[in-house]
Amino acid sequence: MKKWIGLFIALFFMNYAQSQDVLSLKDCIKIALENNSQLRTAGYTVERSKLDMVSARANLLPRINSSFGSSRSKLDQTQRITEEGILIPAISQTSESHYAQVNLTQNIFDFGRSFNAVKQANALKNASQHSLLNTRMYVIMNVKSAYYELLKAYRLEGVYQEAVDLAQEQVRRTETMLEIGLASQAEVYQAKVNLGSNKLNLINQKNLVEIAKANLNNALGWRPDTLIEIEKDETEPLLPEYTFEEAIKIALENNEEIKAMQLEVEANLYGIGVARGRYFPSIGGQLTYSRGSDDIDRVYSSNLDHDFRTTIGIGMNLNIFNGFADKAAVQTAKIGHQAALENLAESKRTLVADVKQYFLQLEAYRDILEINQQNIEAAQENLRLQQEKRRVGSGTELDVTQAQVELTDAQSTYVRAEYSSKISSAQLEAVMGIIKE
Numbered sequence: 001m002k003k004w005i006g007l008f009i010a011l012f013f014m015n016y017a018q019s020q021d022v023l024s025l026k027d028c029i030k031i032a033l034e035n036n037s038q039l040r041t042a043g044y045t046v047e048r049s050k051l052d053m054v055s056a057r058a059n060l061l062p063r064i065n066s067s068f069g070s071s072r073s074k075l076d077q078t079q080r081i082t083e084e085g086i087l088i089p090a091i092s093q094t095s096e097s098h099y100a101q102v103n104l105t106q107n108i109f110d111f112g113r114s115f116n117a118v119k120q121a122n123a124l125k126n127a128s129q130h131s132l133l134n135t136r137m138y139v140i141m142n143v144k145s146a147y148y149e150l151l152k153a154y155r156l157e158g159v160y161q162e163a164v165d166l167a168q169e170q171v172r173r174t175e176t177m178l179e180i181g182l183a184s185q186a187e188v189y190q191a192k193v194n195l196g197s198n199k200l201n202l203i204n205q206k207n208l209v210e211i212a213k214a215n216l217n218n219a220l221g222w223r224p225d226t227l228i229e230i231e232k233d234e235t236e237p238l239l240p241e242y243t244f245e246e247a248i249k250i251a252l253e254n255n256e257e258i259k260a261m262q263l264e265v266e267a268n269l270y271g272i273g274v275a276r277g278r279y280f281p282s283i284g285g286q287l288t289y290s291r292g293s294d295d296i297d298r299v300y301s302s303n304l305d306h307d308f309r310t311t312i313g314i315g316m317n318l319n320i321f322n323g324f325a326d327k328a329a330v331q332t333a334k335i336g337h338q339a340a341l342e343n344l345a346e347s348k349r350t351l352v353a354d355v356k357q358y359f360l361q362l363e364a365y366r367d368i369l370e371i372n373q374q375n376i377e378a379a380q381e382n383l384r385l386q387q388e389k390r391r392v393g394s395g396t397e398l399d400v401t402q403a404q405v406e407l408t409d410a411q412s413t414y415v416r417a418e419y420s421s422k423i424s425s426a427q428l429e430a431v432m433g434i435i436k437e
Contacts (some may be wrong), residue, residue, distance in 0.1 A: 002358045022408060027149050032143045035221025039139055042132040049125040056121035059114040062106040070098045070296065090154040101290035108314070109283055113277025120270035129264035134256035139219075140437055141430035145423045146219040150212040151233045152419035156412055157209055160202040163408040167195035167385075170400060173391070187397035194401045198408075235422075247432060251355050254433030258351060261344045268337035271315050275329040281318035287311070322344055358428035365421035372414040379407035415433050 023031075034041065077091040107114060174191040177183035214224035222228075242250070252258065288311040291299050298307050319326065383403040389395030429435035 022229045022231055024335060025144065025233075026437070028143050028216070028230070029140055030223075031220045032139050033437075036139045039132070039135050042128075042135040043089065046125070046128045046132050049121070049128040051312055053118070053121040053125050056114075056117045059107055059110075059117065062104055065103045065105075067101045067103075068099070070096070072096050076417060086091045096294050096296070097292070098294070098296045099290065099292040100299050101288060103289075104287045106285045107282065110282035111277050111280035112273055113280075113282070116270045116273035116277065120267045123263045123267035123270060127267065130256045130260035130263065134260060137256060137430050137433065137435050140435050141426050142417040143219045144426035144435075146212070146216040147230060148233070148419045148422045148426075150209070150216050150230060152202055152415060153205065153209040155213040155415045155419070157202070157205045159408060159411045159415060160198065160205045162411075163198040163404065164195065164202050166404050166407075167198045169189070170387075170397075171195050171405070173387075174397060176269075177390075182393055183397065190397050190401065194404065201408075233422075238394065244356065246315065247355050247359055247428070248352055250434065251351055251432040252348065252382065255351055256433055258344070258347060261340070265337065265340040265344055268333065268340045270338060272330065272333040275326070278319065278326040278329060278342040283314065286313045286315065302407050307401045358424045358431070362421055362422040362428065365417050365424065368417040369421070372410055372417060375410040376407070376414060379410045380401065383407050 073090065073095050075093040075095075077088075080088050082088060116380060171188070171191045174183050174188045178185065178188050213228055216230070217224050217226045217228055289308060290311075291308045293299050293307060301307075381401070383406075386395055386399045386403040390397065390400050
């Protein structure tokens with residue numbers, strides 16, 4: 001029993017240690033690409049489309065069927081006398097029949113119906129492959145977004161922890177000044193209220209850290225409560241290296257979803273050809289080899305050039321009327337093609353709007369980061385001056401509290417802008433089809 005308990009404890013701590021591995025962004029992307037269920041589903045769709053391609057090609061290839069059979073019949077007729085008085089004796093006869101047949105049929109010409117079906121299946125197969133790549137890009141984008149959100153949560157936790165430390169120090173200073181008569185009891189209470197407010201902010205931020213961890217675990221395909229630690233991010237905020245017009249051009253050329261939808265439009269166009277082909281006849285050939293006898297050994301002998309029959313023929317199949325089903329099929333294919341065109345146009349408009357949104361966000365973050373860096377430096381200097389003025393008795397506790405709030409706001413705004421710019425950059429790269437692993 002002790003042995004099993006020891007083994008369980010060892011496995012538990014081994015699992016705990018593994019879960020505590022510090023993960024880089026590259027590690028997280030690799031894990032997500034291995035675990036993501038949407039990516040696996042998209043992969044299954046690709047495999048299914050390949051099988052649909054095989055099925056479409058089957059109409060161009062010959063088909064070989066075989067049939068075999070054996071039967072035994074027995075005739076029992078009892079003795080009887082005819083009306084003329086003739087005695088017919090009883091008869092008992094048994095006979096056997098055996099046959100074997102191989103039939104080959106080949107579609108010769110069906111006015112492009114089969115070829116259009118193959119082209120349609122091929123277009124859909126290629127579309128599914130582009131959809132798989134698009135899913136892959138968005139998996140990477142989601143991981144990057146969740147990764148940066150967690151880093152942002154950590155950094156904001158540090159900002160609020162610093163605010164709590166400053167507020168605690170200010171409470172101690174105010175209490176000391178109260179003892180020597182340089183501060184009032186009301187100012188001590190004010191400092192404590194400021195400390196309590198900052199503690200609440202810190203508690204809320206710690207909760208947001210845990211939520212961000214759960215979201216990253218979800219993006220990785222792990223349980224939300226899995227213990228996870230990630231590397232600190234030392235990179236600079238990512239800003240656009242191209243103009244808006246260049247970004248639009250790259251997106252329209254590289255976006256995998258747009259490529260998939262273009263192929264779906266092409267597939268629907270071939271679908272119209274398939275539907276129209278139903279109006280025309282199909283011509284096919286047939287070759288049959290058969291053997292039949294009451295002797296099973298003669299049917300299944302190795303002498304294939306004995307006791308056989310062959311039939312060679314060619315035929316045409318033309319549907320004259322099937323309740324307007326052919327007309328409905330053509331109209332349905334045309335409607336599907338028009339719908340695919342509309343979806344493609346709408347997706348292109350949405351793509352341009354998304355590129356513009358992310359691009360403008362990045363342009364704004366460029367200015368926000370620069371301004372807030374200056375605001376942080378100014379807020380730090382203002383807090384130092386207000387603390388000095390309060391120390392010598394020329395300032396108020398309200399001025400110090402306001403300076404602390406302004407410093408915290410400037411720092412938190414900078415952190416949010418820094419990581420939001422990285423998230424927007426990942427989103428922009430995803431819609432442009434150039435996101436990197």
